[in-house]
Amino acid sequence: xxxxxxxxxxxxxxxxxxxxxxxxxxxxxxxxxxxxxxxxxxxxxxxxxxxxxxxxxxxxxxxxxxxxxxxxxxxxxxxxxxxxxxxxxxxxxxxxxxxxxxxxxxxxxxxxxxxxxxxxxxxxxxxxxxxxxx
Amino acid sequence: xxxxxxxxxxxxxxxxxxxxxxxxxxxxxxxxxxxxxxxxxxxxxxxxxxxxxxxxxxxxxxxxxxxxxxxxxxxxxxxxxxxxxxxxxxxxxxxxxxxxxxxxxxxxxxxxxxxxxxxxxxxxxxxxxxxxxxxxxxxxxxxxxxxxxxxxxxxxxxxxxxxxxxxxxxxxxxxxxxxxxxxxxxxxxxxxxxxxxxxxxxxxxxxxxxxxxxxxxxxxxxxxxxxxxxxxxxxxxxxxxxxxxxxxxxxxxxxxxxxxxxxxxxxxxxxxxxxxxxxxxxxxxxxxxxxxxxxxxxxxxxxxxxxxxxxxxxxxxxxxxxxxxxxxxxxxxxxxxxxxxxxxxxxxxxxxxxxxxxxxxxxxxxxxxxxxxxxxxxxxxxxxxxxxxxxxxxxxxxxxxxxxxxxxxxxxxxxxxxxxxxxxxxxxxxxxxxxxxxxxxxxxxxxxxxxxxxxxx
Amino acid sequence: xxxxxxxxxxxxxxxxxxxxxxxxxxxxxxxxxxxxxxxxxxxxxxxxxxxxxxxxxxxxxxxxxxxxxxxxxxxxxxxxxxxxxxxxxxxxxxxxxxxxxxxxxxxxxxxxxxxxxxxxxxxxxxxxxxxxxxxxxxxxxxxxxxxxxxxxxxxxxxxxxxxxxxxxxxxxxxxxxxxxxxxxxxxxxxxxxxxxxxxxxxxxxxxxxxxxxxxxxxxxxxxxxxxxxxxxxxxxxxxxxxxxxxxxxxxxxxxxxxxxxxxxxxxxxxxxxxxxxxxxxxxxxxxxxxxxxxx
Numbered sequence: 001x002x003x004x005x006x007x008x009x010x011x012x013x014x015x016x017x018x019x020x021x022x023x024x025x026x027x028x029x030x031x032x033x034x035x036x037x038x039x040x041x042x043x044x045x046x047x048x049x050x051x052x053x054x055x056x057x058x059x060x061x062x063x064x065x066x067x068x069x070x071x072x073x074x075x076x077x078x079x080x081x082x083x084x085x086x087x088x089x090x091x092x093x094x095x096x097x098x099x100x101x102x103x104x105x106x107x108x109x110x111x112x113x114x115x116x117x118x119x120x121x122x123x124x125x126x127x128x129x130x131x132x133x134x
Numbered sequence: 135x136x137x138x139x140x141x142x143x144x145x146x147x148x149x150x151x152x153x154x155x156x157x158x159x160x161x162x163x164x165x166x167x168x169x170x171x172x173x174x175x176x177x178x179x180x181x182x183x184x185x186x187x188x189x190x191x192x193x194x195x196x197x198x199x200x201x202x203x204x205x206x207x208x209x210x211x212x213x214x215x216x217x218x219x220x221x222x223x224x225x226x227x228x229x230x231x232x233x234x235x236x237x238x239x240x241x242x243x244x245x246x247x248x249x250x251x252x253x254x255x256x257x258x259x260x261x262x263x264x265x266x267x268x269x270x271x272x273x274x275x276x277x278x279x280x281x282x283x284x285x286x287x288x289x290x291x292x293x294x295x296x297x298x299x300x301x302x303x304x305x306x307x308x309x310x311x312x313x314x315x316x317x318x319x320x321x322x323x324x325x326x327x328x329x330x331x332x333x334x335x336x337x338x339x340x341x342x343x344x345x346x347x348x349x350x351x352x353x354x355x356x357x358x359x360x361x362x363x364x365x366x367x368x369x370x371x372x373x374x375x376x377x378x379x380x381x382x383x384x385x386x387x388x389x390x391x392x393x394x395x396x397x398x399x400x401x402x403x404x405x406x407x408x409x410x411x412x413x414x415x416x417x418x419x420x421x422x423x424x425x426x427x428x429x430x431x432x433x434x435x436x437x438x439x440x441x442x443x444x445x446x447x448x449x450x451x452x453x454x455x456x457x458x459x460x461x462x463x464x465x466x467x468x469x470x471x472x473x474x475x476x477x478x479x480x481x482x483x484x485x486x487x488x489x490x491x492x493x494x495x496x497x498x499x500x501x502x503x504x505x506x507x508x509x510x511x512x513x514x515x516x517x518x519x520x521x522x523x524x525x526x527x528x529x530x531x532x533x534x535x536x537x538x539x540x541x542x543x544x545x546x547x548x549x550x551x552x553x554x555x556x557x558x559x560x561x562x563x564x565x566x567x568x569x570x571x572x573x574x575x576x577x578x579x580x581x582x583x584x585x586x587x588x589x590x591x
Numbered sequence: 592x593x594x595x596x597x598x599x600x601x602x603x604x605x606x607x608x609x610x611x612x613x614x615x616x617x618x619x620x621x622x623x624x625x626x627x628x629x630x631x632x633x634x635x636x637x638x639x640x641x642x643x644x645x646x647x648x649x650x651x652x653x654x655x656x657x658x659x660x661x662x663x664x665x666x667x668x669x670x671x672x673x674x675x676x677x678x679x680x681x682x683x684x685x686x687x688x689x690x691x692x693x694x695x696x697x698x699x700x701x702x703x704x705x706x707x708x709x710x711x712x713x714x715x716x717x718x719x720x721x722x723x724x725x726x727x728x729x730x731x732x733x734x735x736x737x738x739x740x741x742x743x744x745x746x747x748x749x750x751x752x753x754x755x756x757x758x759x760x761x762x763x764x765x766x767x768x769x770x771x772x773x774x775x776x777x778x779x780x781x782x783x784x785x786x787x788x789x790x791x792x793x794x795x796x797x798x799x800x801x802x803x804x805x806x807x808x809x810x811x812x813x814x815x816x817x818x819x820x821x822x823x824x825x826x827x828x829x830x831x832x833x834x835x836x837x838x839x840x841x842x843x844x845x846x847x848x849x850x851x852x853x854x855x856x857x858x859x860x861x862x863x864x865x866x867x868x869x870x871x872x873x874x875x876x877x878x879x880x881x882x883x884x885x886x
Binding site: 360462 | 642645646647648649663664665666667668669670671673675677681682683684685686690693694695697698699700721722723724737
């Protein structure tokens, strides 16, 4: 599990941990039923206070993204599709919101903006990319 | 404000100086008193206190200047490096002028001679003043050596009746004194103007006159000495270390005994390890003993001073912040045991010495001194009570004046002077000793149970 | 976690030195297992407060109870669980580093020699040097080693890193984090170098003139304040912006920068959406927060 912490950004460290783990689960980089690094090890790895990590884990657990197996540790929980969808939508919306505002401020038309988005999307989506190669 | 006036402001801003003023006031008073008591020419009545005073003033003034040069910021302050000589010359001339007025009272002078003699006195005093200052610059600002050197020269001078020589010089050969005054001033002026002086003293660890008041500069000097001579003068004998550490480790955890062994270790490790230190002490004791026994009674004050000054400089475990694991109770008991141990040791040493002097009294020869035969007297047994009396006083002062070492020292000297003049019978003595010990235990108990154990920081 | 007994309990503590009031009705509870950052300008009363905890000072009013004992009655049993590093670190100048280590270690049955030798290697301490000849940075390293060598349950650090160079400082903070891993150790660290403490602390206490101005979880403190950048998409911003709890605001026709406290991010975003503007919510750095609280 690779995480990166910025000590001086002003964003609480536990939030940075939550955001990054959440993103990794949603993006499928952390798979269902995969075990997470223990609190101690992760704290040592990131050189942060272990209380911070356990706080982040607890909040992810409350959110239903992680589950605790007694005596073994924490695992990525099985997330219901609707819940997963909601979370993904929220994250994406947040990012697109900024893009939409900037586009409007800069005076791009809706069509121009959409074309730009489509182009970028095609570049990263593996299915469409594979199809264009065929 | 000019640099010179800024420097002059030290005279009232420095509280350490007020002690010197008191001392100088006493000297001036004493010289007027001696002259008033018996106005006789050619007996050296007019100058002995003046000699002491000007040598000391020279030392003090030079010490103040060196201390200013010692501050790193003074090096860069424009014009500061050269202000020392204006400052010193000004003080020297003013004081000499003031003091030379004493010679207006000199008997048997014609009216035309009088101003000449006063002028001659002025230049003589100026010479003495530069002599004192020179001592400090000769010893590179280390005040303890300078004072030592000056005292020895004065001591030898007193033996050869220097004060009479100086008085005769002032009254009979004014030309010599004027020439020496001008010459010494020129030498001082030129050498104080030397750029290298500022460089030499900038940020150098100094044992300064005022270091006794200023703990930081004292600590800096101590550390520099440890860094330079650590392996010679501060080596702890491995067997001594082993002896104490073994007992320290063996005593039960969290027991008072542990802290007692610890405090004994800190105080006795160095003296037990350093053979040279022993030699030095034995030599000191022998010299004082000879002085004491020949001076017969007049030297009692030394018996008070040696243990007293030793006790005032000891670091008692009460205020230790190195080891905070010792609670207030542990601090009380370890201090108590340490103080008792030291008292027993000192009394035992004193008893041994006293015992040795009894057979010595029959062997030691009489010494003819200025026509009087001085004989050796054994230490009286009654004087064995002295450490029992002065040690609790000094330790109490140590506890109370913990951060003001200079006042502690002065109080010890003062109480020694007082105690050595009072003649005590054994009942009074016993009461005094008991009273002093009760006071000490009371103060220690109060500090260990109620007051802060570190200074305000 | 707060259901258990605090290891340090300070109630209504007052301390005066002559005419100056060093501590003015201070209340503080400290529970095991956290790193507390004590912030404040010089003379705010940080050292005085810490010295009360180990009984070097006694309260004029109020109570200080450490490990269940009144400060005046603390004995070796409690104090041997506390490590203390302070500014005027008084060490025995005439000893060698190795000798002072042996001496201090003799007092603690649980002295960790492995930790000692590892620390000596890591911080490049020479055991043969005289304590009096050490540089200020080296002295501080030695003082730290003497305080952590017995792995105290409570470690009190009063400006511990002020004389250390940047790398030694980073190593030192790592060491603290290592100490706190696992066992329920507590560290109180006072500093005016904010970047030192912000890396490690989980609770923040800010003092000024003998009073505690703020005592909260570090994360809560960071989330308590935020800065909102508002940028009009087209035209002007309305004269009245729909935000509450504004500490500071700067604005012109098209833009506004607001510093806001105690408002959750979601609420801000909802309020902002009605404006149809570009809204960016940014966290404040510890330094900025410190200025707001103690400024």
